[in-house]
Amino acid sequence: MKKILAVLVEDKPGVLARVAGLFSRRGFNIDSIAVGETTEPGISRMTITVEEDSSTLEQVVKQLNKLVNVLKISNITEDPSVSRELMLVKVKADPQNRGEIQQIVETFRGKTVDVSMDSMIVEVTGDDEKLEAIKLLLQYYGIKEIVRTGNIAMVRGSKETQSQ
Amino acid sequence: MKLTGAEMVLKAFEKEGVSTVFGYPGGAILNLYDHLYDSSIKHVLTRHEQAAVHAADGYARVSGKPGVAIATSGPGATNLVTGLANAYMDSVPLVVITGQVPTFLIGTDAFQEADITGITLPVTKHNYLVKDIKELPRVLKEAFHIATTGRPGPVLIDFPKDVQAGKGEFSYPEEIDIPGYKPNVEGHPGQISRAVKTIKKARKPVIMGGGGVVRSGAYEELKEMAQKGNIPVALTLMGLGGFPASHPLYLGMPGMHGTEAANYALTEADLIIAVGVRFDDRVTGKLDTFAPRAKIIHIDIDPVEIGKNISVDVPIVGDLKKVMQNLLHRFQPGETGEWLKTVEQWEKTVAIDKKERDRDLIIPQEVIKAISDVGGGDAVVTTDVGQHQMWSAQHVRCENPRSFVSSGGLGTMGFGFPAALGAQMSNPGKTVFCITGDGGFQMNLQELATAVYYRLPVKVAIINNSCLGMVRQWQELFYNRRYSQTLFEQGPEFAHIAEAFGARGIKVEKPERVRDAIQEALDTEGPVIMDFRVKTGENVFPMVAPNEPISKFMDRGDA
Numbered sequence: 009m010k011k012i013l014a015v016l017v018e019d020k021p022g023v024l025a026r027v028a029g030l031f032s033r034r035g036f037n038i039d040s041i042a043v044g045e046t047t048e049p050g051i052s053r054m055t056i057t058v059e060e061d062s063s064t065l066e067q068v069v070k071q072l073n074k075l076v077n078v079l080k081i082s083n084i085t086e087d088p089s090v091s092r093e094l095m096l097v098k099v100k101a102d103p104q105n106r107g108e109i110q111q112i113v114e115t116f117r118g119k120t121v122d123v124s125m126d127s128m129i130v131e132v133t134g135d136d137e138k139l140e141a142i143k144l145l146l147q148y149y150g151i152k153e154i155v156r157t158g159n160i161a162m163v164r165g166s167k168e169t170q171s172q
Numbered sequence: 173m174k175l176t177g178a179e180m181v182l183k184a185f186e187k188e189g190v191s192t193v194f195g196y197p198g199g200a201i202l203n204l205y206d207h208l209y210d211s212s213i214k215h216v217l218t219r220h221e222q223a224a225v226h227a228a229d230g231y232a233r234v235s236g237k238p239g240v241a242i243a244t245s246g247p248g249a250t251n252l253v254t255g256l257a258n259a260y261m262d263s264v265p266l267v268v269i270t271g272q273v274p275t276f277l278i279g280t281d282a283f284q285e286a287d288i289t290g291i292t293l294p295v296t297k298h299n300y301l302v303k304d305i306k307e308l309p310r311v312l313k314e315a316f317h318i319a320t321t322g323r324p325g326p327v328l329i330d331f332p333k334d335v336q337a338g339k340g341e342f343s344y345p346e347e348i349d350i351p352g353y354k355p356n357v358e359g360h361p362g363q364i365s366r367a368v369k370t371i372k373k374a375r376k377p378v379i380m381g382g383g384g385v386v387r388s389g390a391y392e393e394l395k396e397m398a399q400k401g402n403i404p405v406a407l408t409l410m411g412l413g414g415f416p417a418s419h420p421l422y423l424g425m426p427g428m429h430g431t432e433a434a435n436y437a438l439t440e441a442d443l444i445i446a447v448g449v450r451f452d453d454r455v456t457g458k459l460d461t462f463a464p465r466a467k468i469i470h471i472d473i474d475p476v477e478i479g480k481n482i483s484v485d486v487p488i489v490g491d492l493k494k495v496m497q498n499l500l501h502r503f504q505p506g507e508t509g510e511w512l513k514t515v516e517q518w519e520k521t522v523a524i525d526k527k528e529r530d531r532d533l534i535i536p537q538e539v540i541k542a543i544s545d546v547g548g549g550d551a552v553v554t555t556d557v558g559q560h561q562m563w564s565a566q567h568v569r570c571e572n573p574r575s576f577v578s579s580g581g582l583g584t585m586g587f588g589f590p591a592a593l594g595a596q597m598s599n600p601g602k603t604v605f606c607i608t609g610d611g612g613f614q615m616n617l618q619e620l621a622t623a624v625y626y627r628l629p630v631k632v633a634i635i636n637n638s639c640l641g642m643v644r645q646w647q648e649l650f651y652n653r654r655y656s657q658t659l660f661e662q663g664p665e666f667a668h669i670a671e672a673f674g675a676r677g678i679k680v681e682k683p684e685r686v687r688d689a690i691q692e693a694l695d696t697e698g699p700v701i702m703d704f705r706v707k708t709g710e711n712v713f714p715m716v717a718p719n720e721p722i723s724k725f726m727d728r729g730d731a
Contacts, residue, residue, distance in 0.1 A: 070476040
């Protein structure tokens with residue numbers, strides 16, 4: 009099962025390399041990692057999605073905690089939370105089937121952000137399940153390129169994930 | 173006060189009580205060396221950067237203080253990598269300074285540039301690249317703090333040349349606040365209570381002590397617990413000296429080349445009190461057969477080690493000495509009388525098999541026993557890696573903590589001799605033996621020049637079996653006696669090499685000369701190299717094959 013970790017780190021050069029390197033050398037499987045700023049200056053937040061059993065996950069968390077630049081780790085897998093990912097898909101499209109594709113995109117509340125003679129770029133946001141679903145449909149027309157941001161997640165309600 | 177970056181480093185050394193550093197100069201660290209020229213800090217110039225970091229490591233292990241090593245950028249820095257990995261695996265506090273090309277050249281593949289912070293990421297506890305002199309005082313303070321607290325380890329500071337030369341305001345921080353680094357030292361009181369109850373109920377307890385006993389200085393507490401509870405003690409390679417070998421409750425070392433008593437006791441135990449250990453595969457053997465009937469209390473400063481290899485019943489994260497003190501306040505002994513009788517039946521020491529021997533050949537284990545006898549319990553012994561290391565662990569009677577220095581986790585050949593030089597520097601009055609092999613010694617024998625120059629009276633005993641003994645042993649046992657690249661048929665005359673460097677060299681070929689040679693070495697001022705020509709093909713026993721239960725010793729007849 010996929011596990012989601014919210015990790016607060018110091019915003020310093022090399023921190024991403026420290027975190028990513030830890031995963032590779034300890035043999036942990038990383039599904040996605042997304043990094044960005046927080047409300048606190050000098051602190052970044054990483055959302056790390058891993059595909060590991062709970063005993064390995066415990067090791068992941070402990071090992072991450074040992075990194076001096078890592079401030080806090082919350083396993084939010086079990087918490088009620090909102091998780092989102094943004095995906096851009098360049099799909100083959102000609103004037104005949106553009107409308108059909110547009111319908112699919114609208115069903116998934118996505119957007120068409122670029123159109124050319126033989127392709128279009130579609131933007132979709134959602135959880136993993138939703139993105140996989142639209143990807144499957146678009147494959148029918150032929151996908152030329154995909155780019156994804158990786159998962160970001162936040163716990164519902166007033167609970168905050170802060171460094172202190 | 174305005175100082176250059178280089179001056180700041182030396183000021184920080186003074187503030188941290190660093191009196192001796194080990195290093196090797198080069199272009200990108202010239203500014204620091206220029207200031208060292210008129211500094212009161214003693215700099216030991218080794219003949220290779222690897223030796224500098226190993227010497228700092230040996231210094232730290234024996235003194236308990238952080239070891240400091242310095243090297244230049246590029247190749248100087250990359251030569252440190254083995255030593256850093258070695259110190260990291262064995263939790264040795266080091267602060268290592270490397271020169272770096274000026275900040276404006278970083279990333280351009282400049283002359284002697286290497287991304288040493290990138291390279292050493294997995295083998296340091298933490299590392300820094302200081303690009304701004306304003307950060308330097310804080311980084312220096314943090315480096316010493318991180319290296320020496322929690323689970324100790326090496327910290328590297330990469331120090332660009334323009335930052336060394338630049339000037340800035342220096343005030344050394346008194347307080348330290350690293351938000352992401354707060355080691356837990358106290359130990360959870362609830363878990364400590366559970367441990368007390370568990371120990372009281374146990375009928376067959378064993379204490380297994382490791383490097384953490386030595387690092388946290390918990391020797392007295394360990395002894396008190398063993399004696400109060402009548403609990404036998406096994407010590408891993410890293411723990412040797414943490415409990416006196418002559419103590420009646422001592423079982424010896426467990427694991428692949430462990431004693432019968434240690435391995436059987438761990439297998440039969442109903443409770444293992446694991447203190448400062450990490451359940452390495454060389455100790456546990458096949459994991460799912462390790463201590464099948466035992467509950468496990470695991471006390472360690474590093475939460476990562478708890479539950480990493482073995483599932484634990486009572487986990488306690490904290491400084492071993494503190495936790496054991498707390499535990500001893502409430503300690504209630506269990507009934508272990510029957511158990512001690514059982515344990516008494518097992519061999520606690522390793523006997524040297526003397527049958528069918530050629531009397532003209534020196535038995536390697538006899539050399540090590542003789543060193544232990546002649547040197548007394550007071551000497552420091554460093555080792556290299558391989559057969560002589562295991563024989564040393566079996567036959568050197570370690571009575572005192574910080575008297576046995578060996579590369580445990582990484583298993584670094586070439587470690588023993590430079591580590592002995594560092595050990596001697598930290599304690600000039602002590603007798604320091606380096607027990608090594610003909611393979612390991614050749615990996616850092618250039619340090620004879622260092623030993624001679626600084627008049628370090630290290631006594632090196634080469635257990636010279638003209639082969640890479642441990643690898644040869646595995647080839648004999650597991651690879652159909654196909655001795656691929658392990659036989660050194662044309663070895664050098666080590667005694668001549670020693671003399672060429674200006675040290676004393678003694679070649680010993682007859683068993684009856686062994687003790688005299690050791691005595692002669694002790695009576696000689698300055699460094700002595702003893703070349704003991706021993707039989708090729710002697711194997712280390714007892715032995716448990718890899719990934720087998722530790723109670724299943726191989727038959728010597730298998731060899």
